[in-house]
Amino acid sequence: MTDPHPRPIFARLTIVGLGLIGSSLARRARQDRLAAEIVAWDASEQVRARVAELGIVDRVADDAREAATGADCVVLCVPVGAMAQAASGLLPHMHAGAILTDVGSTKQSVIRELLPLLPDGVRLVPAHPLAGTEYSGPDSGFSTLFDGRWTLLTPLEDGDPAAAAQIASLWQGCGAMTQEMDAAHHDRVLAIVSHLPHLLAFTICGTADDLEGESRSEVLQFAASGFRDFTRIAASDPVMWRDVFLNNRDALLEMLARFTEDAQAMARAIRWGDDAFIVDRIERGRRIRQSLIDLNQA
């Protein structure tokens, strides 16, 4: 099959926010020549200086205006709570026909905030690469981060399919598999596969941190499998996660409510010695794990 988007896919790709995701995208786009020119912009002067030092892009812009001017595609790689502010500085300088896309972990909130800001002719393609590590910042990125991972696209109903196809092509160029999904549905699925697990991981760290003196230090000393895995999840970027929680509030609170009911049912089974219930719950965990292995997602 002929690739409908031969490389470079874009003449000028501007990446805004050079954290783990943005700097990984920059590295991969450059390595595989997904754009003829790759421009970086970050609100932090320190990050801009570091990106220039790392030499992972063709040019670091001096301001938002320079970053947006002449770009075929601008990718917002900032926390979801910072999307609107980042976009508002860029959009007035984008030309008609250019594409604005993002990598935010919540999609309804990003669409709700960006849509009113969109000038005529700029095409919005919301996207979300399901990839990450516990590290953040421009030094933490690497070009293979997206290999074999999904990127979900949540194009607008009246959006331009050609623009969505180009963004899909960009992520496929980064090694990702892509799939389109309704934004509300995306937010629900992500609430359970990502946002709730992070909430639980942050919470158990707090619960352990509140233990009385000796127990607290022993929790750290004897951190066993289980707690250790939770702390790895809990090491993620605070601002990013605060924004995710606040911007996917309804879906997350609903999933937490379901989870809490289920945890209480488990507590009741433990209190009253309901063997069958407990074993059934544990075996469901094993089956789901097996399904993931079968799907190559483990």
Place this chain on the structure above:
Amino acid sequence: MTDPHPRPIFARLTIVGLGLIGSSLARRARQDRLAAEIVAWDASEQVRARVAELGIVDRVADDAREAATGADCVVLCVPVGAMAQAASGLLPHMHAGAILTDVGSTKQSVIRELLPLLPDGVRLVPAHPLAGTEYSGPDSGFSTLFDGRWTLLTPLEDGDPAAAAQIASLWQGCGAMTQEMDAAHHDRVLAIVSHLPHLLAFTICGTADDLEGESRSEVLQFAASGFRDFTRIAASDPVMWRDVFLNNRDALLEMLARFTEDAQAMARAIRWGDDAFIVDRIERGRRIRQSLIDLNQA
């Protein structure tokens, strides 16, 4: 320093229950000649046959009597709910001066059940190696499982310190670090570092499994970091974990209650947009992760 327990530590070491832990202990004990003779016994005929086939012990006993007779040390590596039954078949055949020890994840329940069965002269040393994987059975064990991990000993107040020292030496011989701890305290610490994380992991798998049709399949397809890590924890052995939950009920339910209060506080902060509270919780997670890294427990 001269090792107070030169190898072999025991003339005859009998391992009862050849799952992940028991078969790892057998492999390491044989590799490093921690006992002159290593005997295996498992209630399952299939496991006994497989252990003989694997050739990881010197001899597989035909019955509990043969397993116990002449052993200097018997290590119970069965789920905590099966300890009493396993011990009752062995103890009548153990000689005075022999040591009975175990690897159970709950220590108060094991002591409560084994103590009344103990014949005069047999010395009980409860122990718990903090090591494991998501796999079970005699094939899953490996000789380095305990390297650099803790084994907690919870010796009885009127127990024999020489016996405890020999068991510490056995686990040190397996590569573990050892520490003595009060049994009740052990159960509290383990409730938060291991039992509660497992309960949460099993529960979230159930919550996901209960989702309506399309979402359920998409949870599997798009299992992101977070959920994926939880399913790894949730793949553990059902009987072992049912027994742990039922045998550390009080400490586990208390930790779950504390956790639930903390999760509800987080939910409230998300609902009302309390940025500072959310960020504080996330940063505590990061600090705890950093402490683990500093302690080489990550």
